[in-house]
Amino acid sequence: MTFEHCIRCTICVENCPVFRVQPEFPGPKQAGPDAQRFRIGREKSIDDWVLLCSQCKRCEMACPCGVEPAQIILRVQQRYGMEHPHSPAHLLFANNYYLSALGSMTAPLANRIAATKIGKKILGQMGIATYIPFPKFSFKTLSGEKKTRSRGNRKVAFFYGCFINFYRPDIGRKIIRMLQSFQINVVLPPQVCCGLPALGNGNLALARTFAQKNVASLSNYIDAGYDIVYTCTSCGLCLLQDYQGILEIPEAKKIAENSYDLHEYLLKLIAEREISPVFREVNRSLAYHIPCHLRALKIGYPAADLMKRIPGLDVAILDDACCGLSGSYGFKKTNEAAACELGARAVSLIRKTGAEAIVADCGSCRMQLSGLSTMDAFDPAEILCESLGIRNKK
């Protein structure tokens, strides 16, 4: 931990979205490096305000001294979680994976209940915010998809993540078709939730269980010559950063070395002249909301680089605002007001561009932004597919 390197410049504080709107949160400098000096192993943690940090990582990206306040806070959050009982909302979201699996199995029913007044009331009493519609479960998850093969010698194991699996498997199918159109072999390796929701809700043990399962599975595929491709930037960050970092999974380095963001991967193949996609005109003007976790991945904005190649497409890049939802953060009643205010700011920046729709890599950013603005929000892959003429079979 490098908290001693802090020069107290407050640059992180200026970048913290939660600090902006949530007076109870003292900001990354105080919650991170400042308070760290006083945290002793023997004493129970009392600083419950650490739970207010949404783990957007913006503080970390701005700090000129490499202090990583978000990492410090994440560790304190886990410790707090171990020492204190979890609220129903925390428990629920940590276990989002199992719940979503259940939700999908019973999709028609679950969706209807979640949308009713009574459903909302129950959610409210559990401490869950309902200011934007809860995402709809999909009955046909991606994990239920049959094996798909094509003839190429590039092999990809697709880590699709919970959002695509349970809510938008149609996007997942399109991505698979797109990769296949480049003669890439795509398989869907056995996988569970990446573990980030569990971490975000102070449940280190559960996160580790998820991580171990994933690593065991993905590692086999890497040994068999597969590249891992993920598409959710938060899953990606968890896979690459947290598995090696806070979760201390032995084989995590191997996973990090062989996993790529979908768009990063396509650019790589283009650079290596393995594929040369022909992008056709798409007449749209889009506001590209950069998810905080894409920025934190340090790979630049590969989807923007790809979309630049699409004729007729006008993309304005917005990376100054956090959407406010931060996975399950904004779904908690205690954070609802902050999430709404941050979302409103992000939406106002989007509106300023005059774009007609939103594009964002992260499913929960899209949910928040389209929920608050009533604009359409696309995954960049959907735009690429539109340009490449790739459609799902009816």
Place this chain on the structure above:
Amino acid sequence: MSVIEYDVIVIGAGAAGLTAAAWLAEQKLRVALVTAGEPTACLSTGCIDVCSRSDQPLHGIAGLPDEHPFHRVSPETLKQALEDFRRMMADMDMPYEGTLEENRLVLSAIGTFKTTCLVPATMHASPQSDEEKIHLITFTGLKDFYPGYLLSRLRNASFSSYDAGVSTTMGIAAHFEDRAFLETFLLWLERQNIREDKIAFPAVLGLESSSFVLNQIESRLERPVFEIPTLPPSMPGRRLFNVMKDHLRRRGGVIYWNWPVVGVEKSGRQIEAVTTEAQGRPNSLNARAFILATGSFVGGGLYANRDRIVEKVFNLPVFAPENRDDWFEQDYFSMNHGIGQAGIPVDEAFCPQGSPWNNIFVCGSILARTETLKNGCGHGFAIATGRAAARSCLERLK
């Protein structure tokens, strides 16, 4: 091998790096800027110091020691760079005022006056003496801003205090972005029956819309309003950084955040790529030329070991006072600490002296003998050298 090959990679997002990158992008080069974190501009008053050691910046520069890197910038380049800066800021709705002919004063948060060259429009009305009649508005509980300091030094000042419900500069500035808050505040302000000629605020008048907020207050109260820069978090510094960054992006430049350069790939006399450690695997970016704008010690470009000062990216030869005893003076607050001279010595083309590489250009406060503090060569110097280094880089690439 990186995915995209750039013409130029600029390292560092300070005033120097952002200026260089935006200018090169304007010349239609493929430019990427990589940065470890946010620059010293965010900590600054937002005022542009060119050379604050004299009343006239140009005289001040002429009087700098012969080895000072400012002499490597031609007067035309300096003028162009600052003019372009002003035009850009005006286009982006954050106009600056001032000229290279004359420095001006800005009232500081402790009631002293700071000498500078260009000021944001929100400080245009800053008093030029301690005689002016000023009413100071402060905010209940605001951290790090003490009206007492100001009142003890200004002869004709009074103050009132508004409860904004939050106590941080950031929080209040965010409130000012909200029209309803602004309107309530304006009504309160009208009720204060202010008699003084000017109204002063700590610099919290909005984040993106400071010009708008300032205009609203001025037109309602019918007299000049100005901001007093605060300790960091400093809103005018952040606005400056945000606007420069947006400008670069609009010119087509790409920015990689959280990208501390930790290694380089080289071949012959050329640097081919810079690399960072990106979540588990090295990530590299190729370019034909590189501009080093990593700042001095605070920015992170220089690092002092016990016996030696190192430049962290390319390990370029560093100039520093030979004897370690000459690094510091006895007086902590001295502006004359020898270590201020430390940095990279360059030739006329802003290429590092005594280095084997021929595609690196250096600009900003990492240049040897800048002595930012002593000479008051701040953002203005960074902007001017950023422009000069970029120009020389372009010529090399042609």
